[in-house]
Amino acid sequence: MSAAMGTRILALGALLIAVPLCGAAEKAPVGTFSNAACINCHVQRQPQVVADWRASDHARKTPKADCVTCHGNRHAGSLERARSDDACIACHEKLNRAVVHSYATSKHGVITRLEGNRRTWTKPLTHGNYRTPGCAYCHLHRAEHNVNRAVTAWDAFADPAETASDAARDAIQPACGECHAPRYVTEQSGSGARMTGIARMKLREARDLVDRQRGSATPEELAALEQQLAVMREHARNVRIGVGHQSPDYQWWHGHPALDGDLLRIKGQVSEVERRRALPAAAGASPRD
Amino acid sequence: MRLRHYIIVTLLTTAILVPAGYAYVYWNKSGPGAGLYSREWNPDPVHAYWDPDRFYKPVQTVQGEFKGEECIACHTSVTPGIVNDWRASRHANPGPGKQTVYCSACHGSNHQALHMPTPKICAGCHENRFTQFMDEKRYGFPGHALAMERAVDAKHFADKPKAEVASCLQCHSVATKCDSCHTRHRFSAAEARRPEACITCHSGPPHPDDDTYFASAHGKRYLADAAKQDWNKPLAKGNYTTPTCAYCHMNQGQHQVADKTIWKFGLQEVNPNTSANEVRRRAWVKLCSDCHDAKWSETKLKELDRERKDAWGKLYKAEDTLKDLRARDLLHPGAGQRPPYPMDLMEGLFPHARIGYLDGQASAFYNVSPIERDYFEMWYFANLGAYKGAAHGDSQSVARWHKTMDASLAAIEAEAHRLRARGEAEKKALGKRADPGQHWLDGEYTRYNRENN
Numbered sequence: 159m160s161a162a163m164g165t166r167i168l169a170l171g172a173l174l175i176a177v178p179l180c181g182a183a184e185k186a187p188v189g190t191f192s193n194a195a196c197i198n199c200h201v202q203r204q205p206q207v208v209a210d211w212r213a214s215d216h217a218r219k220t221p222k223a224d225c226v227t228c229h230g231n232r233h234a235g236s237l238e239r240a241r242s243d244d245a246c247i248a249c250h251e252k253l254n255r256a257v258v259h260s261y262a263t264s265k266h267g268v269i270t271r272l273e274g275n276r277r278t279w280t281k282p283l284t285h286g287n288y289r290t291p292g293c294a295y296c297h298l299h300r301a302e303h304n305v306n307r308a309v310t311a312w313d314a315f316a317d318p319a320e321t322a323s324d325a326a327r328d329a330i331q332p333a334c335g336e337c338h339a340p341r342y343v344t345e346q347s348g349s350g351a352r353m354t355g356i357a358r359m360k361l362r363e364a365r366d367l368v369d370r371q372r373g374s375a376t377p378e379e380l381a382a383l384e385q386q387l388a389v390m391r392e393h394a395r396n397v398r399i400g401v402g403h404q405s406p407d408y409q410w411w412h413g414h415p416a417l418d419g420d421l422l423r424i425k426g427q428v429s430e431v432e433r434r435r436a437l438p439a440a441a442g443a444s445p446r447d
Numbered sequence: 448m449r450l451r452h453y454i455i456v457t458l459l460t461t462a463i464l465v466p467a468g469y470a471y472v473y474w475n476k477s478g479p480g481a482g483l484y485s486r487e488w489n490p491d492p493v494h495a496y497w498d499p500d501r502f503y504k505p506v507q508t509v510q511g512e513f514k515g516e517e518c519i520a521c522h523t524s525v526t527p528g529i530v531n532d533w534r535a536s537r538h539a540n541p542g543p544g545k546q547t548v549y550c551s552a553c554h555g556s557n558h559q560a561l562h563m564p565t566p567k568i569c570a571g572c573h574e575n576r577f578t579q580f581m582d583e584k585r586y587g588f589p590g591h592a593l594a595m596e597r598a599v600d601a602k603h604f605a606d607k608p609k610a611e612v613a614s615c616l617q618c619h620s621v622a623t624k625c626d627s628c629h630t631r632h633r634f635s636a637a638e639a640r641r642p643e644a645c646i647t648c649h650s651g652p653p654h655p656d657d658d659t660y661f662a663s664a665h666g667k668r669y670l671a672d673a674a675k676q677d678w679n680k681p682l683a684k685g686n687y688t689t690p691t692c693a694y695c696h697m698n699q700g701q702h703q704v705a706d707k708t709i710w711k712f713g714l715q716e717v718n719p720n721t722s723a724n725e726v727r728r729r730a731w732v733k734l735c736s737d738c739h740d741a742k743w744s745e746t747k748l749k750e751l752d753r754e755r756k757d758a759w760g761k762l763y764k765a766e767d768t769l770k771d772l773r774a775r776d777l778l779h780p781g782a783g784q785r786p787p788y789p790m791d792l793m794e795g796l797f798p799h800a801r802i803g804y805l806d807g808q809a810s811a812f813y814n815v816s817p818i819e820r821d822y823f824e825m826w827y828f829a830n831l832g833a834y835k836g837a838a839h840g841d842s843q844s845v846a847r848w849h850k851t852m853d854a855s856l857a858a859i860e861a862e863a864h865r866l867r868a869r870g871e872a873e874k875k876a877l878g879k880r881a882d883p884g885q886h887w888l889d890g891e892y893t894r895y896n897r898e899n900n
Contacts, residue, residue, distance in 0.1 A: 411651040412652075419813075428886055
C-alpha cells in the first residue's frame, strides 16, 4: 500500500467519522451548539479557521471570544451575526471605548451607521462587498480568524512590539486596496507610521526625564511622575488607534496635543523637584506645607 | 513748499513700501509648503490627498487614455469597492435625458496625468453650490471655505513636524475637496443632510457638536425619527420633524455655514448686540420660526448671550491671574527659558509668554508652563464645551463645563498663589527665581520638533 493510498484511506476514515457527527454533509444542522461542539465539527471541515482562531488573542486571552461569542449558538444567521459590527462592539466597548468611539466617528464608521439596517452583512468580507469596512472587514478580512495578523497589542516603549505593529499594518493593506488606490494606501499608512513614531518620541522624552529623577525625587514625587506617564501612554495609544481607524479626533485632540500637555506637566513636576532641592531646607518646603 | 515736500515723500514711500509688502507676502507664500509660512516647511506626502490642488502629483504606473466604461472595466477588479459605490450613485444613474458622469469626468482621461477632484472641478456641473461655498469667505472664519488657509497659517501647524499635524488637514480639507461631506464615490446629498456627515470633524474636546446636539431635545428627536425620515427632501420648512446640523446651518441647502454666526468659535468675547449681530439674530429667529414662536427663540438666544457673559467673566479672571504672573516673571519656565513661540522673528529678541486669544495663545499649547496649559484647557475645552452646549440646547453640558471652569479657575488661582510664594522664597534665598532647567529646551521630541518642520 503506497503512502498516498494510506493518506486517502485515512481521509476517508476521517470523513466517515465526521459526516455522522455533523449531520448532512451540505446542510448545516439545526439546533443550538456549545463552543466545544462547534470546534468538534469545524476542526475537520475548516481546520485552518480553527487553527487561526486558536493562535489568536481571542482564544488565548481571558475572557475568550469563542465561536459562540461572535457567531451565536445556532447556524441560522451565524455568518451575518459575526460579520456585523455589533458582534465586536459588544465586548470591545467595555474593553476600550476609544477603539469603538474612534471608529464610530471616522468616515468609515459614520457611513456604516448611516447605512443602518439597510446593511444586511450577507456578503463575504472581501472585494469591496461593503460600502465601508466594518470592524471585521479589516480585522477578519476574507474570514481570517487570527485577528492578531491585522492588529496587535501595542506597547509604546517596546521596539519589538513596533515591528509587530508594522507587520499588522502591512497585513491589513490588501483590505484597504479593495477600495483605495495603491499609492493612497501606502501614503496613508506611511504617514500614520510617522505620526505614531512622533507620539513615541514624546513618550520616550518624558520617560527618560522621569528616569533621571530616580534617586533625587522623593517617592511621592516619583509616584506623581509615574502617574502622569501612565496617562501619557493612553494618549499615545489614542494616536495609534486614531491612525488605524482614520479618526482625526483621536490622532489630534485625544492624541498629540494631549501628549504635549502630559510632557510639559512632567517637565513642570521635574522643575519642582529641582526647585525644592535648590532651596535651603527651611525655604524649600512647599508653601502649602 | 514744505507741505509739498511732505506729500511727495509720503507718496514715494507708500509707492515703494506697499508693492514691497505685497512682494514679500507673495515670496513667503511661494515655498514648498503652503500659506504665509510656506518657506518654513515641507509637506508630508499624504498632504497630496488633503490639498490636491497644491500637492497632488499623478503616478506614472499606467499608460494610456481611458474614459467611461474603459475605466470601470479595469477598476471593477482593481478597486471593486469604489466601483460598487459609484454604481449606486446619481452620477451612474443620472435619470432620463442626462449623461452618466464617469470617472474620467472628474479625474481626467490620461492615466499619467490624473487629478483629484477639487471644488473647482465639481463646479463644472454644480456651479451654484460652488458659488455659495466660495461666497462664504466674505463672512470670515470660522467657516468651511477658509478652513485650509487658516490651518496652514496657524503658527503651531507651521512649526510642528508635518506628519504630526497631518490629521489637522484631514478636517481642514473641507475647503479643498467636496467629499468631506459628500463621501466618495456615492456623493449622496441625502447623506450629507444628516448630522453624522458632520461629526467626523465636529466632535472632540474643542467642538463637541455631536455630543451636545445628540443630547439636546432636537438631537433626541433625530435619533428617534431618523430611520423613518425621507432624507431626499430639501432642508426647508415642514420637511423635517426636527432640525439637524444642516437644517439650521445650511438651511435650504445653502452651501455656506458662516452667515449667521454671532459668537463665532467662542474663543473670543464678542458684542452680541452690534447692528451686524442683530441682523444675524433676526435671521436665527426667522429660521427657528419654522417651528417655534419668535418670543421663545429670542429668549433662547438671550440665554446663550448670558451663558457666554458668564463664561467670559471666569476666563478673564484666569487670564488676569496669568498676566499678573507674567508681569512679575513668575511663570516657570518664563518666556526665553523654553523653546521660542513658533514662527515669530521677534521672539528671540523679546521673548513673550502668550496669554489670551489676541496674544496668540491658540498656538501656545506646548512648550509652556503647566499653569498656562491649565488655562489653555479651561479656555479651549471647558469654555467651548459650555458654548456648544448652550448653543445646541444641551443644558447638562452647560452645567458640566461651567463646573469644570469653576474648578479650573480655583486650581489656577491656587497654583498662582503657590508660584508667588515659591518665587518670593527663592528671591530671598537665591536672589532670583531658580533656573527651570535644561530639560525644557532639550529632549528627543523637543529636539526633533526644533529641527523638523
